[in-house]
Amino acid sequence: MKTQICLIDASKCIGCRGCQSACKQWNQLPAVETEFTGTYENPPRYSCSTWTKVVFREYRENGRLQWLMSKQGCMHCTDAACKLACPTGAIYHTDEGTVTIDEIRCIGCNYCAAACPFNVIGFDRFTNRAKKCTFCYDRLVNGMEPSCSAVCPTDSLVFGNEREIIAKAQNRVDHLRKNGNPEARIYGLDEVDGTAMLYVLADKPEKYGLPADPRVPFGTRVWNAIYGPLRFLVVIAVGFGLWANITKNRELDRGKEETQKGSE
């Protein structure tokens, strides 16, 4: 069960994107080739090498300007659509409450990406695997906070005890509401049964580019209800496939070796 979560206080985000580059650095993700399209936001979409990014949105309403920025990426939902959609059980909740993709069991079907209400799962065409934010699981289990929150200069990202973070978020929302932001709210507390990335938003979620009411797609639930009990069969089937594949490869390798010997 999750005990430690990350607060993303969008009202304090200055869009410096330290989190975005720290994620790439810690996880050794390559840079994506991009072009300037008229917004500061880049890369345009999540991918196997972009797990998190700062989303920029600008508005002018009744003469009031707003430039909203927030770090977005995998929310690590309690009711995780990706987990329900995964046919091989490769996606699971860790003991720390984060949602992780087991690369060995992933078959690259991409059902998770299609089901994700936040649209943040990438796909690696070369390894045929789904990829996303791991909540820096390797850091977490070693007593460190995620790389994104570690570098945040404004304390927009804060990692800590769930109860304290929620209290902090509630205080912040009160403060924002009193200071001219009537739409300020917590996001991720009730949504999808709670997320390990908890937002403080100064305005409506849609204005940040977040879904107003994120849910596990109905189809995914139906699919999971019918298919869930049979998942073990798929695991066996996949296991068999893998075994067959490996044996085949070995045969092929042996064949190659023999050919090489023959040519010598």
Place this chain on the structure above:
Amino acid sequence: MTNHWIDYQHSDVFMAIGGNTAENHPISMKWIEKAREEKGAKLITVDPRFNRTAAVSDLYVPLRPGTNTAYLGGLAHYILENNLYHREYVEHYTNATYLIEEGFEFDDVAGVFSGIEDDPARNAKKYDRTTWQYQRDEDGNVKKDPFMQDPNCVMNLMREHFRNYSIENVSQITGCPVDTLEESYRMFSTTGKPERAGNILYAMGITQFTHGAQNVRAIGLVQLLLGNMGRAGGGVNAQRGQSNVQGATDMAILYHIIPGYMGTPQQAAHPTLGDYIEKETPETGWWSNKPRYLISLLKAFYGENATADNQFAYQWLPKLDGKDASHIAMYKNMSKGEVEGMICWADNPAVSGPTAGAKREYSAKMKWLVSVDLFENETASFWKREAGANPEEIDTEVFILPAAASYEREGNKANSGRWIQWQWKAQEPPGNCKSDLWIVNELFKKLQKIYEEEGGAVPEQITKMAWDYDGNDGQVDIVKVCKDINGYNVNNGSLVNNFLDLQLDGSTACGNWLYSGYYNDLDNPPTKRRTPEKEGIGSHLDWSFAWPLNRRIVYNRASADPSGKPWNPDVPQVWWDEDEGKWKTNDVPDFNVNIPPQQSAEIPFIMLPEGQGRLFSAFVNDGPFPAHYEPADSPVPNLLYPEATYNPISQRFYEDHVVETEEEKERYPYVLTTYRVVEHYQSGIMTRNMPWLIEMMPEFFVEIDEELADKLGIANGDRVAIESKRLYNNGEQDSIEAKACVTKRLQPLMINGQKKHIVGLPFHWGYMGKSTGAVANDLTPSVGDPNTTIPEFKASLCNIRRVG
């Protein structure tokens, strides 16, 4: 900065003007947010663009680039008209009560102060400052009017000077709506209450104008009026944009100063040490100690060769010959073939200098060029086809010395808050890259050898220098350098405790008096201390060292009233304990604690001879009060002073260089400003070679408002050509290209009834590195401030059009 980053937590109102603090100094927002959260502080952003700081501000004030003086003058006017100034502070700690000479006046039509005259040497105007002086009695004491009734007292002259800076007038000049202006003035003026503190933070958007120094003066004036100087949470806070640029300035990277902010000697005025000391040492104020610091500096430079008999080697110290040695002037000399060669160290003027295209052209007139940088930069490759040059026609020999990055070397860095912090080396530099210290050490030793063997003009300048920094294994012993800077007793080599130990007789040596004390203990040098404060006001006196004397907030006598009671008892910096009859402190006091509080209250600004804050200053070249002048490239006449469009004293270097005629104003109708983005660093040579950063900000772009984009048929991502007068040569208009960023964050402003559009360009791109783009500074003019010669990067005129 007069204050420091952590002190921001004590501010009640922040004004970010001419500085995009969230973008360029992200860590500042940690403390700004703390103040907002914990004490309900407000943040006002004054900027032509709705920038990243504005995005998290309580109030955004748009204004046309180049009109900061009008905005700040309006603030001064508002404070004075509504009597919102901190009266007791102003009476006791500033020169508001001083009487100025009868002849002083300001001509509202011509827009000039009394004493204006021609300066044929500079092809500009200058001031005779006789009428700007304080009235004095027979004994030489300044005449004052404690009741501030005399029309010639500074307070009344100031009221008179700013009387036209009404909110309506300022709105017409800046383009900011009247109600927004008023709200910002109201918000900031609340810090005139004794217990409240207001913080003005700024950067290049204040300084890079032909009236940049006056903008800073205007900030100082407002902060003195509101009683915010010397106060926790207050101050005039210049946020420095480069790692250790504060240290570089302290160490005299600029031509007009020698280490520790002493003026560079001039051949004509100061041929001997005696002349320098006589003319440059005030009788009162801290600078009366200047001779001690100069002689100790000479001892550090020339060691045993500096003796009382040879004026401590003063005759070898290089002196100014009266010519302008500033950046723009140097390049002008280069254009005439007067510069034989240049060592360009961690500098990339082919991207970052004004009128950068011309600079690349002039560079071909040099015989040689040495570039010290992490990568091959644009300046070092001005001769390449990428730069648009023809290598066959260029004979300049270029050397590139690969330098180590800051994390690949150890040493001290001074941050904006004057904290000198030791930085340990994180890793070895790659390949043959060497630290700057290693390079300068080798370079000097070679030069010294050449001068010893071959002689030259005044070879003693080099041959007699005390230079012994070699360490083991071909490395430089940085501790030896630290000892030199800290200062030591030349007789026994013991380190001096601080600059109070420096002597006149040549018995001490010190490379920079301001830094003295930062390395006074070899085992536990203050610069390496890392003990955070447990209780207190965030001074962290045991963390590193702040110049001067580890003082965190300068002029802190002004934080308490004349009797020694803190204006804000919640954040006591220094206070007089009546019972014990002595001062208690949370910071290093910036005054004599051994005299009664009423006495030290007479001189809270100890660096000045009069000891009191200057609302009126005769020491600024372009006037004792800030006056609104348009930038050199201006779209409108000066609404306040019809006969003076731009600063009459400002530095012009080239004829037919800025927009002057109505026809030209039509040809270049848009106001251009340049700026930085957080993803890239300065001329970009470091960050444009970093794929993760290029991914985020991949291309050079131009920001334009939606209305203008609509008018010109420009859509997001379109290719756009930008033209300025600097690219107009022999009847042909050249241009640079960028991708369009059509944004709501820019808006047209109404300037005196005319709609004016603002165009914004980040200046980080060039033709080298992994991400290339046009050089924004090809468009900017080579005109300078009359005090500092800083170029006017932030406001000029341009035209834009869609390409293809």
